[in-house]
Amino acid sequence: MAxxxxxxxxxxxxxxPAGDDDWALKRLDLAxxxxxxxxxxxxxxxxxxxxxxxxxxxxxxxxxxxxxGERDVTALPPDARNIAQVFQFPVVYDTMTVYDNLAFxxxxxxxxxxxxxxxxxxxxxxxxxxxxxxxxxxxLTADGxxxxxxxxxxxxxxxxxxxxxxxxxVVDPHLKWRLRSKLKELxxxxxxxxxxxxxxxxxxxxFADQVVVMDQGTVVQAGTPVELFERPRxxxxxxxxxxxxxxxxxxxxxxxxxxxxxxxxxxxxAPARPPPxxxxxxxxxxxxxxxxxxxxxxxxxxxxxxxxxxxxxxxxHEDTPIKLLVGExxxxxxxxxxxxxxxxxxxxxxxxxxxT
Amino acid sequence: MREPGALPExxxxxxxxxxxxxxxxxxxxxxxxxPRRAPADGRTPNARAWWLVAPVVALVAFNAIVPLMTVxxxxxxxxxxxxxxxxxGMKWFREVLGSSRFHxxxxxxxxxxxxxxxxxxxxxxxxxxxxxxxxFWASVCLVLMAMPLLIPWNVVGAMxxxxxxxxxxxxxxxxxxxxxxYNYTRQPLAAWATMVGMDVWHWTSLVVLLAYAGLSAIPxxxxxxxxxxxxxxxxxxxxxxxxxxxxxxxxxxxxRFMDSFMIYTEPVVLTGGGPGNATTxxxxxxxxxxxxxxxxxxxxxxxxxxxxxxxxxxxxxYTVMTRDGGQ
Numbered sequence: 001m002a003x004x005x006x007x008x009x010x011x012x013x014x015x016x017p018a019g020d021d022d023w024a025l026k027r028l029d030l031a032x033x034x035x036x037x038x039x040x041x042x043x044x045x046x047x048x049x050x051x052x053x054x055x056x057x058x059x060x061x062x063x064x065x066x067x068x069g070e071r072d073v074t075a076l077p078p079d080a081r082n083i084a085q086v087f088q089f090p091v092v093y094d095t096m097t098v099y100d101n102l103a104f105x106x107x108x109x110x111x112x113x114x115x116x117x118x119x120x121x122x123x124x125x126x127x128x129x130x131x132x133x134x135x136x137x138x139x140l141t142a143d144g145x146x147x148x149x150x151x152x153x154x155x156x157x158x159x160x161x162x163x164x165x166x167x168x169x170v171v172d173p174h175l176k177w178r179l180r181s182k183l184k185e186l187x188x189x190x191x192x193x194x195x196x197x198x199x200x201x202x203x204x205x206x207f208a209d210q211v212v213v214m215d216q217g218t219v220v221q222a223g224t225p226v227e228l229f230e231r232p233r234x235x236x237x238x239x240x241x242x243x244x245x246x247x248x249x250x251x252x253x254x255x256x257x258x259x260x261x262x263x264x265x266x267x268x269x270a271p272a273r274p275p276p277x278x279x280x281x282x283x284x285x286x287x288x289x290x291x292x293x294x295x296x297x298x299x300x301x302x303x304x305x306x307x308x309x310x311x312x313x314x315x316x317h318e319d320t321p322i323k324l325l326v327g328e329x330x331x332x333x334x335x336x337x338x339x340x341x342x343x344x345x346x347x348x349x350x351x352x353x354x355x356t
Numbered sequence: 357m358r359e360p361g362a363l364p365e366x367x368x369x370x371x372x373x374x375x376x377x378x379x380x381x382x383x384x385x386x387x388x389x390x391p392r393r394a395p396a397d398g399r400t401p402n403a404r405a406w407w408l409v410a411p412v413v414a415l416v417a418f419n420a421i422v423p424l425m426t427v428x429x430x431x432x433x434x435x436x437x438x439x440x441x442x443x444x445g446m447k448w449f450r451e452v453l454g455s456s457r458f459h460x461x462x463x464x465x466x467x468x469x470x471x472x473x474x475x476x477x478x479x480x481x482x483x484x485x486x487x488x489x490x491x492f493w494a495s496v497c498l499v500l501m502a503m504p505l506l507i508p509w510n511v512v513g514a515m516x517x518x519x520x521x522x523x524x525x526x527x528x529x530x531x532x533x534x535x536x537x538y539n540y541t542r543q544p545l546a547a548w549a550t551m552v553g554m555d556v557w558h559w560t561s562l563v564v565l566l567a568y569a570g571l572s573a574i575p576x577x578x579x580x581x582x583x584x585x586x587x588x589x590x591x592x593x594x595x596x597x598x599x600x601x602x603x604x605x606x607x608x609x610x611x612r613f614m615d616s617f618m619i620y621t622e623p624v625v626l627t628g629g630g631p632g633n634a635t636t637x638x639x640x641x642x643x644x645x646x647x648x649x650x651x652x653x654x655x656x657x658x659x660x661x662x663x664x665x666x667x668x669x670x671x672x673x674y675t676v677m678t679r680d681g682g683q
Binding site: 053056058077078079083084085087088089091093094095096104105108109149152153 | 575577578580581583584585586587588591595596599600
């Protein structure tokens with residue numbers, strides 16, 4: 001299997017979808033290259049789990065084609081696809097030992113006992129489950145159970161992609177980093193394609209080379225973590241990624257000059273063409289790219305909060321709040337100040353979408 | 357109210373320590389009171405709390421202990437009327453435990469309970485598995501299933517009595533019309549089959565509803581994982597559904613065991629314990645002795661033996677079944 005490709009895919013849970021809102025997943029084309037570590041990021045109900053279940057075959061798409069390499073797998077049931085899936089709540093077969101849990105998928109496929117034993121021991125070694133092989137699976141901690149779920153996918157020699165559906169939700173915070181680094185390590189060792197669904201930006205950005213941001217059933221942006229951070233294609237991405245999120249400010253455009261409440265703002269590159277009349281115009285600039293200056297936009301400093309590495313400064317221009325980051329130790333004026341935006345990292349958004 | 361000896365700040369020690377801190381030394385003033393060790397969390401035990409339990413104790417005494425003790429009282433005495441009693445010791449217990457009449461009733465009782473458990477539990481689980489999980493038909497099924505449970509016992513008995521009558525009942529006539537020689541008022545086997553059928557009709561629903569509740573509590577992810585693991589539907593039943601239903605089935609079997617062991621109204625209305633004594637179960641026999649013959653002593657002794665058998669079997673069953681439940 002080379003790559004996973006979704007073509008003109010669309011899905012609804014309703015028998016007779018009427019409006020656009022009835023589609024849990026609106027029409028999309030996406031592809032994952034072999035061996036990528038990728039994340040699907042978005043708020044609850046954005047369709048990311050639906051997308052995952054379409055890839056694994058738990059759901060059949062209402063429209064469109066799912067391809068593994070060149071093979072059309074749209075109609076194949078999950079056990080006929082060479083994928084593994086780890087769920088939000090750990091699934092283990094309570095009555096079985098860890099060993100039998102790991103052997104279960106192979107025994108269901110009538111693999112010879114000697115081969116089963118070899119594969120199970122190999123995977124147990126990989127996941128550090130060796131010492132617990134003879135224990136009852138029900139007695140393990142949440143991260144141990146998630147490892148078993150993962151292991152049941154890995155034992156199959158043909159498995160080409162592993163799908164994770166918020167796998168760390170019920171894992172204790174102090175064990176989260178351990179399991180997460182285990183996943184990273186496995187990815188480097190095995191080179192298996194991994195697709196990881198989460199609503200937590202930290203999990204997504206630390207795990208994945210490629211992040212797909214979703215909202216309301218559509219893909220808003222797909223790119224590397226750096227791209228998502230520096231060039232958000234949509235104000236939603238700007239908000240959702242980054243802490244604090246991007247400043248989204250009202251804007252006006254006259255000719256090629258962009259203004260924020262009367263103040264001209266320099267953009268590099270400048271907008272390619274003038275926006276259509278009547279469109280909603282906004283400026284997006286991350287707090288990281290706003291700095292204090294001798295002149296520029298006059299603001300009032302409202303609050304300064306410490307985060308450790310830097311300080312988050314909340315300022316107001318008239319009634320519009322603007323956030324900026326100031327390095328630890330750099331002076332912050334008590335009341336009045338002037339702000340400047342970094343032209344290379346300030347973008348114009350037309351109806352929410354980037355126009356630069 | 358706190359006892360002075362248990363005040364947390366009480367630190368028996370050299371008085372100077374207390375004075376050095378600018379406070380009076382409590383240990384010096386109240387040295388007569390033996391310092392009682394307070395629990396680590398600073399709370400003090402207070403025996404007066406037992407009074408709060410008193411109402412419950414009184415209630416249980418009046419509705420359980422006192423009636424039970426009257427039965428115990430009867431079971432060790434003999435009376436010939438006029439409210440005159442003679443102490444007989446363990447005589448009635450020896451008589452009951454040694455009588456073949458009691459042995460036979462107990463055997464019938466065990467047979468009946470065994471048969472209905474063997475039918476109702478698998479059948480109940482099978483029906484629960486076949487029921488739709490959600491939607492309109494799930495509600496319809498649940499209502500239909502709950503229906504038999506709402507019908508009073510003697511009505512069930514009367515219904516089946518009429519239904520199975522060989523000459524006019526729907527079931528009896530049909531069976532005879534099909535060539536079976538069926539008459540539950542005269543044939544012990546037919547009487548047993550009708551009695552078992554009636555109980556299965558009345559009580560399988562209970563097992564169904566409990567099993568259904570157990571099945572509904574299984575998260576969807578288990579089924580999804582099983583599909584990805586390529587599990588057959590038998591494997592799903594064996595490794596997911598059955599283990600997850602274990603607890604409710606435990607309760608279902610316990611309830612059905614106790615209820616069927618105590619069953620009285622339905623068979624009495626259906627067969628009256630006949631033909632002969634063929635369907636005389638323990639409770640029916642007990643009523644015959646205690647109220648029919650008015651043998652208070654043997655009746656009381658049998659009641660106690662009956663009660664102890666149910667208690668013992670329930671306890672053994674529950675202990676054995678939950679022994680490895682914690683793991």
